[in-house]
Amino acid sequence: MEIKSKIGNRIKELREIKQMSQKDLAYSADLDRSYIASVENGKRNISIVNIEKIAVALGVSLKEFFNKQEFN
Amino acid sequence: MEIKSKIGNRIKELREIKQMSQKDLAYSADLDRSYIASVENGKRNISIVNIEKIAVALGVSLKEFFNKQEFN
Structure with missing residues (x-):
């Protein structure tokens, strides 16, 4: 998977864990x-x-953000 | 320290560990x-x-790249 997609997925994952909408995050x-x-x-x-x-x-x-198998 | 400087320092650190010149890395x-x-x-x-x-x-x-105290 392309890095741009991996970053997008990670942001979405963390945003949903934090129960934030895209509007909240923005x-x-x-x-x-x-x-x-x-x-x-x-x-x-x-x-x-x-x-x-x-x-x-x-x-x-940032350390936590990238601390996932897909960035390894 | 600004994130742009932290990234620059990390690249330089890893480049020197790998004994690469800026030209090699480029x-x-x-x-x-x-x-x-x-x-x-x-x-x-x-x-x-x-x-x-x-x-x-x-x-x-990328996980290793950001796995440093300065990104925590």
Whole structure:
């Protein structure tokens, strides 16, 4: 699977664990909801600054964010 | 420290462990040497696709790349 899709899936997984909507996450990360949707769909080559914003909004560190078998 | 600098430091650390020059890494990752230099200096908001290219060239997974205290 392409890295853009792996990142999108991981964000969606963590967002659902935290019981946040895309709108909640967008608001908390100061990003657009449509941008969050396209990232989750694997359509964006997201930057590290935006990955960090999203991780902070989801309450995880970058170490935790990437601590999954699919990133190994 | 800003995330862009943390990423740059981590790339430099791994590159030196692997005893690669910036030129070696650039060649192996199919990126420009000047781009590698600016990323290592914390001047670039690098994308996930380029982080993955660099991690592959350095012989580490993304999980390993981010498995450091500074990303926690």
